[in-house]
Amino acid sequence: MLCLGPVDLPAPSTHLWAARPRVALAGTSGFIGAALCEALGERFDLRILTRSMARRAGPEDDIRPCDHFSRKELATALEGVDYAIYLVHNRDPSARLDQAQCQDMDLLVADNFAWAAAKNGVKQILCRAPLLAHPERPTARHAQELEAVLAARGVPLTVLRTGLVMGPGGELSKLLARLVRRLPLIPLPRLADTDIRPIHLETLLAAFQHCVGRPDTFHRAFDVFGPEPVTLRRMIEDTARLQGRKARFVPWPGMPPGLFAALLRSLNPSLHPVFLRYLLDQFADGTPGQDNPVQQAATRDWAPLQGTLARSLTSASGTLSKGQRHVDDEIIRQMGRVRSIQRMHLPPRRNAEWMADHYFAWLGTLMKAFVGTERDADGSWTVRQKPGGLRLLRLDFKPTHSTPDRRMYFITGGALARALGGRTARLEFRDLLNGRFTLVAIHDFNPALPWFFYRFTQAVIHGLVMKGFQGHMEQAAEGGPML
16 A cells, blocks of 8 residues: 555554544545545544445444435534545435436535534545546536535635546446447547546545645645546557457547447446546546646656556456445335435525525415415424315424524425434525525425325426526526516
8 A cells, every 4th residue: 555645643642542533434435435445544543424224334344324415414423533535426316216416416415514524623624526627617617616615614625636547446447348348440539539647546545645634735726647648549449458359440530529428328328427427528628737746746656557457457346336236226215205406596695594485485476376385483384285275295494403594494294295204304495605506405305195106296396396496596696586
């Protein structure tokens, strides 16, 4: 294991049982997180925060199952932690039905993590972000938002901006192998000849090891890139040679990126669209980067990329096992819960408190022939059917969970909701990114309707209503009418 640079550890103690610094890792189901656990384990006490309901702790493991969408559970999981590494991506299902964009789920979870870290006095949060030439690309914009959210609660943030990471278990090497094995002729778009600078998995691990606990890396971002430029064409050629094949290309400079993405998706249908967009952005832009001390330390013992590619093609993955993922998916299906998250533009000088009341008033106006909304003196709301007055939903306001920039309601009753125990269904309004947006989120909702009927009736209506409210808030943020 490569260890670079000193880490600010406590002074030596005369007590043999003196505790080492504790590092929490969130996002260990991927190959980077799994390898980072092993790399840091010799120098720190590790705590693994997992969302997997199938993962079990060994006798020496400190594994804390927790719902990353719950501030309370994350705060409990981060108790006694000195440093925290955030590698979470919300690409796997979190409910039987997720009515949400991955980017919005990422922001909500990141804000929960930053809040829980601040509450527990965590000294540093570390994360990884893509290294791209053009900051206006969706991948880069989302990374910038995520960094802003992680830093907003005051915990010092260290960001490692990297290009593609190559190593055993990575999706890139699997994709290259499938391209060579399954396509007798490989179409190459223009982006296949762009120079990029991938890094070894070991390089990224060394960068994290270098930065954990070092005050000179707090509140800073560092580019970490390989000294060896390479193109997608060359990586395909190297993969073919390592597998005893010959790669045959059909140059197609005008091939639309979307068509190339569809080709890659056909080779591996499990690839998430967000990862594909990230991959194409990397190849299209190349990997820029500015030299810095972390970059120098992490690449000090650089080895040719071809050796890492060879190991990646023959080694087993270190990610969450398919069996555990299957168990998690089955548990999620049986629980039958719904999650819904939508991003709303927030008008100037408004906040989540205002948006919550405005939403219920707008809902009653939008569907006044079918639905009525009533506000209690304590801030709770009831949604009733028209005509007849049947109570559809009861939402109890929770002042102990609320602030002006966060409004929380527990869904406690109504003909459309079912209470099955466990986590309480809840609706929240939360301001993010300096009040530019409010996320409107429903968590752990159990519909009372039979699932098939719910999926094609109530869920569809909810999606249309939230789409309409998004449009309404767009107009309001631009100075249009409030109702």
